[in-house]
Amino acid sequence: MAGKPTDWSEAEVAATVRSYLDMLRLEVSGQPYNKSQHRKALLPLLSNRSESAVEFKHQNVSAVLMKLGLRPIRGYQPAQNYQQSVVPEVQRQLASSPSIIELVLAEALQAPEVRPVGALDFVNSSVPSIIVPDASNPMRAQIGRPDYAAIEARNRALGLAGELAVADLEHRRLVKAGKANLARKIDHVSRSxxxxxxxxxxxxxxxxxxxxxxxxxTRSRAETAFFVTTNELKVSREQSDFYQLVRVFNFGHAPAWFRLRGSLDASCVLESNGFSALPRPALAH
Structure with missing residues (x-):
């Protein structure tokens, strides 16, 4: 009996994951590619699937990559509910092609090319839904326990560029509001x-x-985890009426940001592994 149209075979899942990882390899290597062309090239390998079905399956792969501690390709929103058969196939292909992981993690340490001045708009973005990396998955250990967020957190050039962009955003906001006297008092304290x-x-x-x-x-999506220190957590508690965390994402491509106010343990879900953090969407503004 023929399978239901919604049932994806192992071969279809494998081909779809392979297409996605090909695009990821091109993206992190700085080479141009076209998502639509990749979808169209994939269709003959599938059983009467539409391009929209392929796009959703690629969103499945985005979610799985984030669960595994990597970053997805740009433009494919991670699906909150994804087909479980995608997980082992992504793991299998990553394990057999470790160069993809190496390229993605090498990108996390690259200095940004974007100029911070004028990089951010005044309007902030909405807070993303949470996709928690799966640190306990045994297959993650087999592919080298990648952690894009942890490596990127050590990228001082990226961190400084983000701070300069936010300082510039704050300065322009106050000047536009007629508060140039306050704008002149802004202090980039991590530098001073x-x-x-x-x-x-x-x-x-x-x-x-x-x-x-x-x-x-982060260069990656808004859903990417970030790291907070014990001191940052302490100060956010003691100064909760004044404290704000500004998360800058997609930096260098289409930079955007969102803001979390108050104590970090109230505004974020904090994991025990060195305070890996993700926002609590219901509490963010």
Whole structure:
């Protein structure tokens, strides 16, 4: 008996994952590619599938990659509900092609090419849904326990570029509001005083109220986890009325940001592995 149209065979899943990873390899290598062309080239290998079905399956792969601690390709929103058969196939193909993992993780340490000034718009983005990396998965250990977020957190050039972009955003916001006197008082404290204050930028609301801003920057999607230190958590608790975390994402391509106010353990889900953090969407604004 023929399978239902919604049932994807092992061969179809394998071909779809292979197509996705081909695009990921091209993207992290800096080579141009066309998602539509890849979808069309894949269709003859599938059983009467539509391009929209292929696109959703690629969103499945995006979600699985984020679960495994890697970054997805740009433009495919990770699916919140994904077919479980995609997981072992992604793991199998990554294990047989470790160069893809190496390319993705090498990208996490690259210095950004974008100029921070004017990189961010005034309007902030919505807070993403949570996709928690699966650190306990035994297959993750077999492919080298990749952790894009952890490696990227050590990228000082990227972190500094994100801080400069947010400082510039704050300055332009205050000047536009007619508060040039407050704009002149903005202090990039992580540069002027070092990293010991638990936040990166001292800025101000239009009312004159202080804003203690910690900046976390990623080249990847908004759903990517970030890391907070014990000191950042402590200061966010003690100064919860003033503390804000600004998450900059898609940096270098289509930069955007969202903001989390108050104590980090109230605004984020904190994992025990060195305070890996993801926002609590219901509490963010």
């Amino acid at each position: 005083r070092g990293d010991g204050d638990g936040y990166d930028i001292l800025s101000f609301e239009e009312s004159g109220k202080e804003k203690l801003i910690e900046v976390k920057t």
